[in-house]
Amino acid sequence: MGVQQRISIKSERKIDQIRRSCxxxxNLMNEAVSxxxxxxxxxxxxxxxxxxxTKAGGRPSFLNWHGYPYATxxxxxxxxxxxxxxxxLLSRGDIVGLDIGIEYDGAYSDHAVTVPVGEVSVAAQQVLDVTEQSLQEVIKQLVPGMRVSDVGRIVEDVVRPYSYGIIRDYCGHGVGDSVWEPPQIPNYRTRSPGPRFRENMVIAVEPMLSIGSPDVIVGANGWNVETKDKTLGSHVEHTMLITKHGMEVLTRS
Known part of the structure; x- marks a missing residue:
């Protein structure tokens, strides 16, 4: 995740720039899903x-990030x-995660969804629904003064009845001035409560679940993060602004 840096509290000007990027x-994600x-x-x-x-005047922020060769x-x-x-070729019954980042006018945004290709199995649809539900609960509950560890608590409370694996090797993060910023935001309970969320922080929360084991491996291409037991996995993410009233979802269509 890189060297730990100071958590950034965004200025109103920077928030406006991030909001435009988001x-x-x-809008792009709606088109991509189709x-x-x-x-x-x-x-x-x-x-x-x-x-x-590029036609919108932005730049794919994932492209060339640590050598990554694609926009998405x-x-x-x-x-x-x-x-x-x-x-x-994508086939009916597949589930597909789309993760996209944009830099626009110096402001970064990050958004991911996992969607079905046509009709999918009951098991596949359920893990998609539960992953989305866990993110929505974070959006509903998080307010300034809560700690980073509260995100993992909320996600675990949603996921527990389903016995899904919560991916522990990767996490959410701050965003806005760069593709990745502190703090790291795990999707599981941690011993350390972590820093408090403060007004005008911008974060990307991204629950990642598997139907089976939470253990993952990196594929032969050096990038694909895959479930070790080859069970289905799901990932969703929104860029969000912490306001005095709660969460403003900046990447909501």
């Missing part, structure tokens, strides 16, 4: 997103995150 990204259909090719979806971002991460089935877009 608005562009929310491209995830049986017979679609992930690399074509990536090219579409790259062109859309497209993760299929047992790939949880960081999936490199490839030339496979």
């Amino acid at each position: 608005g562009i990204l929310a 491209k995830v259909v049986p017979g679609a090719i992930p690399r074509d979806v990536d090219r579409f997103c790259h062109d859309w971002i 991460c497209i993760s299929v089935n047992h790939c949880i995150i960081h999936g490199m877009p490839d030339d496979r």
Whole structure:
């Protein structure tokens, strides 16, 4: 995750810039999701997103981040995150994670969804629903003064009845001035309460679940993060502003 740095409290000017970046990204995500259909090719979806971002006056913030060669991460089935877009044909019954970041006018945004390709199994739809539910509970409950560890508590409370694996090796983070900023925001309870959330912090919360084991491995391409037991995984993410009243979801369409 890099060297720990001071947590950034955003100025009103920077918040306005981030809000614009997030608005562009929310609009793009709607378009990108519509491209995830049986017979679609992930690399074509990536090219579409790259062109859309540049035409909007932005820059794909994932592109060349630590050498990553694509504008998006497209993760299929047992790939949880960081999936490199490839030339496979998507099939009915697949689930596909779209993770996209934009830099626009010096402000960074980050957003991810996992969506079904056509009709999927009951088990697949349930893990999609529970992952989204856990994120929505964080949005509903988080207020200034709560601690980073409260995010993991909320996610665990939602997930516990389903016995899903919560991915522990990767986490949410601050965002806005860069692709990644402190604090790290785990999706599970930690011994340390972590720093308090403060008004005008901008964070990306991103629950990641698997139907089976929480253990993951990195694929042969050096990027794909996959469930070790090859069970389905799901990932969602919003960029959010902490206000005195609670959470403002900046990447909500």
